[in-house]
Amino acid sequence: MSLKPRQVxxxxxxxxxxxxxRGVITLDHVPRTVWNDRFSDVYSLCVAHPxxxxxxxxxETKQYLIDHVAQLLERVQEDGEQNLVKNYFLYWxxxxxxxxxxxxxxxxLNQQHIKTQKMSDAxxxxxxxxxxxxxxxxxxxxGELALQVWQSNMITxxxxxxxxxxxxxxxxxxxxQPPKIPIEAVRGTILSFVEVQAxxxxxxxxxxxxLFEMTFLNASGEHFKRDAALLLQERNVSLYxxxxxxxxxxxxxxxxxYLHSSSLPKVAHRCELHMVAEHLQFLYSECNNMVKxxxxxxLSNMYDLLKSVPNALVVLVDTVFDHIxxxxxxxIHNLQGESIHINFVENLLTVYKKYKSLIQxxxxxxxxxxxxxxxxxxSVINHRAxxxxxxxxxxxxxxxxxxxxxxxSSKGISESEVDEKxxxxxxxxxxxxxxxxxxxxxxxxxxxxxIHQQTQSMDAxxxxxxxxxxxxxxxxxxxxxxxxTDMSVSADLNNKFQEFLSKDKIELGINFGIYVLxxxxxxxxxxxVTPFALPQQLEKSVQMFESFYHNKFNGRKLTWLHHLxxxxxxxxxxxxxxxxxxxxxxxAILLLFEKSDTLSCKEIRETLQLNSEQFKRHAVSLxxxxxxxxxxxxxxxxxxxxRLNLDYSNKRTKFRxxxxxxxxxxxxxxxxxxxxxEDRKMYLQAAIVRIMKSRKVLKHNLLIQEVYAQSKVSFxxxxxxxxxxxxxxxxxxxxxxxxHSSEEYSYVA
Amino acid sequence: xxxxxxxxxxDDNQKSDKMFTLKxxxxxxxxxxxVECDTCAICRVQVMDxxxxxxxxxxxxxxxxxxxxxxxxxxxxxxxxxxxxxWVKQNNRCPLCQQEWSIxxxxx
Ligand SMILES: [Zn+2]
Ligand SMILES: [Zn+2]
Ligand SMILES: [Zn+2]
Numbered sequence: 036m037s038l039k040p041r042q043v044x045x046x047x048x049x050x051x052x053x054x055x056x057r058g059v060i061t062l063d064h065v066p067r068t069v070w071n072d073r074f075s076d077v078y079s080l081c082v083a084h085p086x087x088x089x090x091x092x093x094x095e096t097k098q099y100l101i102d103h104v105a106q107l108l109e110r111v112q113e114d115g116e117q118n119l120v121k122n123y124f125l126y127w128x129x130x131x132x133x134x135x136x137x138x139x140x141x142x143x144l145n146q147q148h149i150k151t152q153k154m155s156d157a158x159x160x161x162x163x164x165x166x167x168x169x170x171x172x173x174x175x176x177x178g179e180l181a182l183q184v185w186q187s188n189m190i191t192x193x194x195x196x197x198x199x200x201x202x203x204x205x206x207x208x209x210x211x212q213p214p215k216i217p218i219e220a221v222r223g224t225i226l227s228f229v230e231v232q233a234x235x236x237x238x239x240x241x242x243x244x245x246l247f248e249m250t251f252l253n254a255s256g257e258h259f260k261r262d263a264a265l266l267l268q269e270r271n272v273s274l275y276x277x278x279x280x281x282x283x284x285x286x287x288x289x290x291x292x293y294l295h296s297s298s299l300p301k302v303a304h305r306c307e308l309h310m311v312a313e314h315l316q317f318l319y320s321e322c323n324n325m326v327k328x329x330x331x332x333x334l335s336n337m338y339d340l341l342k343s344v345p346n347a348l349v350v351l352v353d354t355v356f357d358h359i360x361x362x363x364x365x366x367i368h369n370l371q372g373e374s375i376h377i378n379f380v381e382n383l384l385t386v387y388k389k390y391k392s393l394i395q396x397x398x399x400x401x402x403x404x405x406x407x408x409x410x411x412x413x414s415v416i417n418h419r420a421x422x423x424x425x426x427x428x429x430x431x432x433x434x435x436x437x438x439x440x441x442x443x444s445s446k447g448i449s450e451s452e453v454d455e456k457x458x459x460x461x462x463x464x465x466x467x468x469x470x471x472x473x474x475x476x477x478x479x480x481x482x483x484x485x486i487h488q489q490t491q492s493m494d495a496x497x498x499x500x501x502x503x504x505x506x507x508x509x510x511x512x513x514x515x516x517x518x519x520t521d522m523s524v525s526a527d528l529n530n531k532f533q534e535f536l537s538k539d540k541i542e543l544g545i546n547f548g549i550y551v552l553x554x555x556x557x558x559x560x561x562x563x564v565t566p567f568a569l570p571q572q573l574e575k576s577v578q579m580f581e582s583f584y585h586n587k588f589n590g591r592k593l594t595w596l597h598h599l600x601x602x603x604x605x606x607x608x609x610x611x612x613x614x615x616x617x618x619x620x621x622x623a624i625l626l627l628f629e630k631s632d633t634l635s636c637k638e639i640r641e642t643l644q645l646n647s648e649q650f651k652r653h654a655v656s657l658x659x660x661x662x663x664x665x666x667x668x669x670x671x672x673x674x675x676x677x678r679l680n681l682d683y684s685n686k687r688t689k690f691r692x693x694x695x696x697x698x699x700x701x702x703x704x705x706x707x708x709x710x711x712x713e714d715r716k717m718y719l720q721a722a723i724v725r726i727m728k729s730r731k732v733l734k735h736n737l738l739i740q741e742v743y744a745q746s747k748v749s750f751x752x753x754x755x756x757x758x759x760x761x762x763x764x765x766x767x768x769x770x771x772x773x774x775h776s777s778e779e780y781s782y783v784a
Numbered sequence: 785x786x787x788x789x790x791x792x793x794x795d796d797n798q799k800s801d802k803m804f805t806l807k808x809x810x811x812x813x814x815x816x817x818x819v820e821c822d823t824c825a826i827c828r829v830q831v832m833d834x835x836x837x838x839x840x841x842x843x844x845x846x847x848x849x850x851x852x853x854x855x856x857x858x859x860x861x862x863x864x865x866x867x868x869x870x871w872v873k874q875n876n877r878c879p880l881c882q883q884e885w886s887i888x889x890x891x892x
Contacts, residue, residue, distance in 0.1 A: 349829070486812055554816035555832035572806050574868040580811075589892035592818040595811065603808035616809065616816060622806070629803050717829065724840035767828060769836065 043083040048076050049095055056099060056766070059140060060133035060181075070140070077101040078143045089148040093174050097140070100181055104130075104188040106221045113194065117215070120200050123193065124220040130185060138178030145176040174529050179234040186231045186242065201225060202254050205293060209258065223295050229295050240297060249296055252305055255286070259309035267314065271322035276336040279310045284571050307343040316340075319350050335397045348403055356407035359390045363415030376435035380426075384459055387412055409466075416466040427578045431704065433463055434476030441481075441496060443489045453495060461502050470507055471714065471750045475707045477503075478515055485522055485551060486599050507748045510718075517556035525550045528584075535583050546603075547576045551584070556715070558707070559596065568644045570623050598649070606662075607622045609683055615662070616691040619647060620653045625662065628679045636675045647672055660692045719752055719760040727770050735761075735778040804816065817854040817864040817891055825879055827865035834865035854891040859883045 055073045058065045081086040107130065113120045138145065175183060190197075204221045209212060228243040235241075240248075259282075266278050283306045290302045311318070318337065325333045334351075341347040366382040390408055398404040416429045437460055440453050467473055484490045497519075504512040529548055536543065552559070567576060575597065584593060600619040604626075605612060617625065623643050627634055640650050654670055654677065657663040662683055667675045675718075722745045727733060733741075742757050761780070764770050773779040816822075817831050827836040834852035855865040861880045863871070871879060878885050 321885055488810075490846075545806050547811070548809070549811040549813060552812065552814045554814045555830060555831070557814070559814065576809060576811070580813075586814075588815070590818050590856065590889055591814045591815045591891070593815055595813045599812040601810045602806060605805040605807050606803070607805060608803040611869060619811075626804055626806075717833075718837060721839040728837075728840060763828075767826075767836075 041079065041084055043079050043088065045080065045083075045091060048080055049092065052076050052092075053095070053099060055140070056096070056137060057103075059136045059138045060100075060103060060130065062129055062133050062136075073140060074142070077141055081143055081148055087148075089144060090174075092144065093148075095383050096177065097180060097184070100184040101188055104184050108189055108192065111189070114197070116200070118573065119193075120197060120204070120216045120224050121220045123189075123197060124223045124227070125624065127185070127189075128223065128410075130181070130232060131227070134178055134181030137181060138176065138485065141177040144394065145178075149174050149176050176234075176643060182231050182234060190228070190231065190242070191248070197224060198247055198250055202251060205251070205289070206254075206258075208289060208293075213716070218292065225293055226295060233591050240295070243295060248294075248301070251294075251298075252301060255302065256305050256309055258315075259306050263310045263314060267312075267317065272318060273330075273333050273336075275314075276318070276333065276340055279306075279340060280336055282306060284308065303343070307340070311340045312344045312347065314438065315344070315347055315350075315754075322351055322354045326351075326358045329393065331393070338398050338401070342401070348401075352403045352407050355390075355394075355404060356411050359386070359408060359411035360414055362386050362390075363411060364418060367415070376432040378437065379432040380436040380460060380463055382461055383412075383416065386415075387462060412466045413433060413468075416463060417468045424673050427469065429463070429467055430469055430473035431476045431707075432655050433460060433467065434473055434480060435651075436460060437477060438480035438484070441491055442484060443491050450492065450495070453491070454498065457495065457499050458502070461506060465506060466501070469711075469750045470511065470748070471718070472708070474503075474511060474514075474749075475558065475711055475714075478518070479707060481515060481518060482557050482559060485518060486552075487601070511749055514556055517553065521552050521556065522550070531587075532580060532583050536579065541579060544577065545572070545576060547580070547581060552596075554594075559599075563640065564594055564596065565598070565649050566644045567620070569597075569650075570626050572626065573619075606683075608679070611684075611688065613683075613685060614689045616689075618692075620649060620652065621657055624653060624657060628663075631677045632681070633676055636672045636677060639677070640672060656692055662692070715750060715752060716760055716763075718749070719746060719757055720764055721734070722746055723757075723760055724769055725765055727780065730782070732773060732779065732781045734776075735780070738780060791832055817862065819854060819856075820860065821862070824863075824864045826863050826871055829864070831862065831864060835866045838864075838866060856888045856890075857883070858886050858888045860888070 045689070055065060055069055057063070077092065080092045095331070106383070107126045111119065111126055114122060121335060172239070174180075200216070201221055201224060204214060204216050212633045225243075225247060228247050229240060231238050232242050262282065263279075266275050269275065283303055286302050286306050287299055290299050295668050318340070321333070322337070324330075325337065337351060338348070341351055363383060366386050367379050370382075371377075387408070390411075394400060394404040417427055419425050437457065440456055440460075464470070464473065481496070483587055484496075490496055490545045500512050500515050500519075503515075528551055532547075532549075571710055581593060597619040601616055602619060602622040603614055603616050604622055605614050606610050620643070624639055627639060627642060634651070636654065639645075639654070640647075643650070645653075651670065654672075658665045658670060664678045664680050665675050667680070669675075719742060722742050723738065724736065725744070726741050738761070739754060739757050743752065743754075746752050761770070765772065765780075768783055770780045771783055773781050807843050819831055822830050822832070824831050824835060829836050829839070833839070838852040838857045853865050855868050856864050857868075859876050859878050859881050861878050863879075868885070872885055876885050877883060
């Protein structure tokens with residue numbers, strides 16, 4: 036063959052080409068040599084001299100295809116309506132493959148002649164031109180031309196008849212009847228509506244959607260409505276949901292078998308619309324029971340169905356919220372006995388964990404339900420009994436729970452278990468609104484643990500404080516940190532004091548140790564200091580330490596907290612020697628018996644100058660321990676005589692008398708609550724000063740907002756309280772109202 | 785706290801005829817500024833706590849150890865040092881007794 040353009044006899048060449056096309060398009064055998072010759076023929080027509088014959092070739096080919104499809108249309112219809120789909124599919128399969136070969140045969144025409152006059156892809160995709168119109172006047176590549184001819188000459192006349200048969204076939208499948216038309220033919224025919232437009236750059240699914248899918252979805256919709264009505268007759272929500280879930284799955288399976296993949300979500304949507312969205316009231320009618328009895332399977336079905344309908348989950352979410360809240364409230368209702376704090380925290384955790392895992396399992400951790408869990412926990416944990424008149428006890432109980440874990444006495448439970456439990460207590464902590472109240476109680480018990488050396492492990496203490504700091508920030512734990520600082524400063528002071536003593540060769544006669552605590556950092560309260568005449572045995576220690584301390588620091592005074600001091604006393608008057616650990620007041624009482632075996636309470640009180648409450652608490656504890664004996668049933672602070680029990684014996688030679696310390700008295704709880712109010716004012720004032728210092732000028736509402744945002748990690752202040760603090764700062768001239776407006780403040784440097 | 789040493793144990797043996805022997809005393813004391821009034825008259829915060837401005841700045845270093853100390857005037861009135869140093873810029877008199885302000889001592 037020659038590539039040189041030459042004169043060509045169009046009719047002769049086209050005659051040969053036409054003969055070959057017939058073979059190609061009907062998938063007849065075409066020998067390689069013939070194929071090669073025709074391939075050259077196409078080329079020579081395109082480059083023919085004196086003028087190229089490409090346009091004529093194109094026109095003749097198109098006419099040929101039109102005539103060919105017209106013949107096929109006849110043949111498709113030959114065997115009647117029952118074979119229409121099968122025949123269509125048969126000829127479509129042949130034609131669509133044949134037209135691809137034909138496309139290859141016309142390679143030169145496609146690439147050199149047609150590509151040059153085609154619009155760019157971008158023009159088609161982004162242009163406003165209708166793809167149906169765009170290709171009409173212009174020439175198309177041969178493969179596309181063949182498809183277009185098929186669409187207009189086969190599908191256009193036959194489409195509606197085909198669709199009717201296709202829908203009947205699918206209905207038959209739905210009814211569970213054996214197919215009358217092979218599945219492959221049904222599917223192939225449906226997909227031919229897509230394939231015939233697959234060459235398009237835009238709106239590829241247009242024919243499929245308009246001719247078939249819309250009709251199919253409408254028909255299916257009617258079917259779903261009928262199905263739903265039938266299922267509803269059983270009036271059983273649980274069963275209905277099972278069936279609907281099954282139905283949706285089945286329809287998706289069917290859609291996957293017959294339809295283009297783009298139809299799947301549409302089928303599911305129709306199903307959900309007619310079987311779920313239109314029957315919400317029916318589904319909701321069982322919501323309460325399913326939640327109440329925690330029917331996981333039903334709830335899981337309910338969730339799956341409702342989540343497909345916009346906003347339909349709200350009712351279920353609300354029901355779950357109410358349920359968790361009720362369960363939580365009843366878990367902590369009417370707790371009695373010594374271990375209320377343990378029951379309180381652990382019961383709440385049980386409820387929390389139970390519903391968290393239920394939500395994970397049944398509702399796939401859906402955020403709506405997680406939110407309901409948070410909201411429910413929040414309202415349970417901050418619940419106030421008596422219509423909100425009683426104070427919320429959660430902060431106190433949680434702090435006590437932590438104390439129980441961190442204290443030495445928690446026996447039979449390993450360090451890692453303690454750590455695990457402390458970690459979990461943070462779950463409850465995060466829900467508490469008044470975290471500052473928790474902090475108060477926590478610092479009280481921390482103080483006691485530190486002073487009485489009852490801390491189980493310093494690592495555990497620090498780990499817990501770090502967790503609190505993580506949850507609430509530095510300020511929240513700064514006072515707790517100050518307590519730890521005092522402990523290490525005290526250790527240092529003790530060493531220096533011993534050095535001071537040995538340098539001056541001073542003997543105290545006792546083994547002396549001290550904690551010096553910074554007032555204000557420790558929640559001990561000045562009011563607790565009561566009168567006390569120091570036993571002579573301690574005088575030297577106190578004097579020496581005071582002079583050492585005043586030498587070291589300037590402007591400080593020391594207040595001895597005798598109710599917190601402890602002594603180790605060796606008892607030498609019994610059959611064997613005992614070492615007993617007592618509080619200073621108890622020790623002072625015992626020491627008086629060195630001179631006399633029997634003393635009246637009146638004498639003791641007068642000598643020691645103890646107030647009635649202190650005296651009673653400690654005298655009772657000594658009588659209870661049987662170290663002292665009383666001559667009356669009830670101890671009267673005037674009448675009763677106390678006698679040293681000279682027959683005392685104890686299996687242990689070292690023991691502690693604890694009864695009178697450690698108990699949290701109602702008075703202390705009240706005091707704690709009162710100091711919270713003062714601390715809040717201080718906290719808010721500091722926050723206002725901080726904000727105003729950086730902003731200089733701020734409108735009233737914005738200031739309130741910022742203060743609120745800063746303090747809510749610790750507590751939720753009332754607007755009234757914030758206003759009070761603003762007024763007090765104006766009073767103290769930290770801020771002032773600006774001249775323009777009473778609703779605006781400026782910072783006074 | 786500190787462990788007993790051998791010396792003491794010997795003492796114990798010698799004095800074993802005593803009815804009560806005080807072996808060990810673990811004392812607890814609280815320190816505070818030796819002031820007439822617990823509250824700073826300028827910022828109306830307890831002198832044991834940092835002044836309002838220092839609290840607002842919430843110094844995050846050195847674990848809550850505040851350097852906001854107390855200062856005593858010759859008149860024996862006391863205030864936060866921070867508060868007083870701002871005050872004297874305006875008015876070099878004690879806010880409580882109107883005497884000329886001069887520092888008697890500083891807390892340490
Ligand atoms: Zn001040
Ligand atoms: Zn300051
Ligand atoms: Zn003064």
